[in-house]
Every structure is written in C-alpha cells, then in structure tokens.
Amino acid sequence: xxVVLVALEVERQEVRRRLxxxxxxxxxxxxxxxxxxxxxxxxxxxxxxxDRGNPAAGVIAERAINRYQPSAVLFVGIAGGLxxxxxxxxxxxxxxxxxxxxxxxxxxGFRAYPQAWPLAHEIDQVARxxxxxxxxxxxxxxxxxxxxxxxxxxxxxxxxxxxEAVRLHETFADAVAVEMESxxxxxxxxxxxxxxxATIRGISDHAAGAKDRTDAEGWQPVAAANAAMFALALAxxxxxxxxxxxRPEPGGTTTATTSGKNSPIIGPGGTIAGGVTxxxxxxxxx
Numbered sequence: 001x002x003v004v005l006v007a008l009e010v011e012r013q014e015v016r017r018r019l020x021x022x023x024x025x026x027x028x029x030x031x032x033x034x035x036x037x038x039x040x041x042x043x044x045x046x047x048x049x050x051d052r053g054n055p056a057a058g059v060i061a062e063r064a065i066n067r068y069q070p071s072a073v074l075f076v077g078i079a080g081g082l083x084x085x086x087x088x089x090x091x092x093x094x095x096x097x098x099x100x101x102x103x104x105x106x107x108x109g110f111r112a113y114p115q116a117w118p119l120a121h122e123i124d125q126v127a128r129x130x131x132x133x134x135x136x137x138x139x140x141x142x143x144x145x146x147x148x149x150x151x152x153x154x155x156x157x158x159x160x161x162x163x164e165a166v167r168l169h170e171t172f173a174d175a176v177a178v179e180m181e182s183x184x185x186x187x188x189x190x191x192x193x194x195x196x197x198a199t200i201r202g203i204s205d206h207a208a209g210a211k212d213r214t215d216a217e218g219w220q221p222v223a224a225a226n227a228a229m230f231a232l233a234l235a236x237x238x239x240x241x242x243x244x245x246x247r248p249e250p251g252g253t254t255t256a257t258t259s260g261k262n263s264p265i266i267g268p269g270g271t272i273a274g275g276v277t278x279x280x281x282x283x284x285x286x
Contacts, residue, residue: 002235003070004047005061007181010220011077012049014228019045031063038232042241045232046070050181053154054099058184065192071239072123072196075185076231078223079150079177080157080207082168086176087203088219089143091230093127094150094199095119098172099183101153101164112171117186120196126237127198136233143202143226150199151175152183158211165207178207200234202227 006012012034016022019036025046026032034047046068050060061073079092086092099115124147130136131145149172157164157178168175182199189197202223205214214220 001044001046001068001070002239003061003064003068003073004045004231004235005050005057005064005073005075005181005185006047006077007050007052007057008077008220008224009049011224011228012047014221014224015045015047015076015232018228018232019047027063027067029063031060033064033067037241038236041236043236043239044241045235052180054152054181054184054187056184057181058188061185061188061197062192065188065195070195072120072198072235073185073189074231074235075182075197075199076224076227077179077181077201078204078220078227079179079201080205080211081177081203082151082165082207083176084206086146086206087144088205088214089222089226090203091143091145091226092150092177092201092203093119093124093131093145093147093230094177094182094201095124095147096149096174097182097186097199098149098151098175099153099187100151100168100172100175100178101155110167112167114171115183117183117190117197119198123196123198123234123238127234130230130234130237137226137229140229145230146176148176149174150182150201151178152180153178154180156180156211157207158205159209160207177201177203198234200227200231 004015016034020039022034022036024032025035048060048064050057097117102115103110103112151168151172155164186197189195204219204223205211
C-alpha cells in the first residue's frame with residue numbers, strides 16, 4: 001500500500017482519475033480516503049486531501065500512516081519554481097525538504113533554525129531510474145524531472161524580493177521550489193518509525209509575481225497532472241502489490257510440519273491451538 005496525499009482539489013482530481021476500482025473509506029475522525037489501484041498492476045493507493053499548510057498535512061499524514069501502515073507516503077502536487085531554468089510543467093522530486101520558516105526574529109534580523117528531511121535512499125534510487133525510463137508518462141509528452149531540494153513554509157511566495165524569498169535565497173540557497181505542506185508530511189513520517197516519505201511537485205508558476213497569470217493560463221492542472229503521473233509510476237515500483245507475493249496455487253494446499261510440545265495444532269473448522277505468533281508487515285492494514 002502507498003499513501004498519496006494532496007493539498008488542493010485540482011491535485012486530488014489528477015491523481016484520482018488515474019486510479020482504478022475506486023472505493024471510499026472513512027476514518028473514524030471523518031477523513032475520507034479514496035482507495036484504488038494503479039492501472040496495469042495491483043499496487044494499492046490510499047489518497048487523501050489534507051488542505052493547505054504543513055500542520056494540516058502532518059495531521060492527515062499521521063492518520064494515514066496509522067491506518068494503512070504504508071510502504072511509503074508520497075506528497076503530490078504543485079509548487080512555485082525558484083529557478084529560471086525550471087519550465088512550467090516540470091516535475092521536481094525533493095532530494096531534501098526544508099522547513100524554512102522556523103527561526104527567531106530579533107532586532108538585528110531573522111535567525112533561521114534550519115530543519116531538513118532528506119529523501120530516503122531507496123526511494124531516491126527507484127525514482128531516478130524511473131525518470132530515465134522514457135515510458136513512465138505513457139503516450140503523454142514526457143516532462144523533465146529534476147532531483148533537487150524543496151522548501152516548505154506557511155506562506156504562498158509570489159515575488160523574488162518578498163521577505164520569504166530573500167530568506168530562501170540567503171539561508172536555503174539550494175532549494176529550487178517552494179510550497180506549503182511537505183515539511184509536515186516529512187516530519188510525520190520521521191516520527192512514525194521512519195516511514196519513507198517523498199515529495200513530488202509539478203511547477204505551476206515561478207514564484208515571481210505572475211502566479212495569477214499562470215493560474216489563469218491553466219498551468220495548475222498541467223503541473224498537477226505531471227506530478228500525479230510520475231508519482232503513480234513511482235508507487236507501482238515501490239510497492240508492486242500482491243502480484244509479486246508468494247501464494248498457494250488455486251485449489252492447492254499448504255502443509256506445515258512442526259514438532260515439540262508447544263507446536264500449533266490445527267483442529268476442526270480451522271481452529272489453531274498452541275504457540276502461534278501473527279505479525280503484520282508494513283503495507284497490510286490492521
């Protein structure tokens with residue numbers, strides 16, 4: 001099972017329409033998860049909308065991790081680009097997520113308290129090999145994929161000289177894009193026995209004062225679609241689903257041989273007596 005989280009409705013629609021056999025599951029606290037399969041395989045995905053901001057994303061990520069025990073959590077959506085070489089529609093996979101607004105404000109200026117969560121090595125390796133595969137986008141023109149740091153704060157950055165942009169340039173100079181949720185998701189994964197998380201963002205504007213224009217031109221759904229395509233292709237490689245798991249042949253039997261006075265005994269109706277331990281691996285709901 002892979003959990004996919006998004007913050008905006010346009011992002012959810014682009015992921016949701018690419019999933020098959022959708023059902024809806026409701027968390028006891030009210031959160032709705034769309035659960036479906038990645039086309040062409042048996043990878044299961046649980047999709048939820050977090051709303052904007054790192055705190056909201058962190059809460060829903062925690063809820064999703066506890067419910068589904070996923071192999072990985074992917075945060076998917078749009079971001080503002082901080083580099084002129086990023087084209088609208090490009091995909092950025094975050095090699096590192098910065099929580100860039102944490103710090104201390106003094107009369108002499110702002111002193112940053114940097115926070116960072118690196119991309120898990122295994123996801124990084126799988127994602128880089130996927131990006132080299134010319135077929136990951138299907139028949140759709142394949143956008144460029146970049147592996148670079150991303151910064152996450154609580155502010156929409158729409159200008160290169162606004163305080164947040166200046167702070168990013170001075171303290172987090174290697175960040176190439178900015179958004180508002182990935183720090184919360186990364187922290188939720190970190191405190192849940194290091195569940196791997198990854199951020200995949202499509203560039204919908206250049207965070208340079210023209211966001212209203214690019215939004216009106218329709219770049220949000222384009223960027224969200226590109227991020228969704230890459231994320232689901234990555235999900236299929238990270239967790240291939242039940243098809244790759246050993247299973248008995250249809251109609252066959254499974255035989256277990258044991259010895260000792262505490263050995264389990266299978267009685268009438270399938271009842272089991274004896275010392276039996278059942279463990280649940282990550283990826284199996286419990």
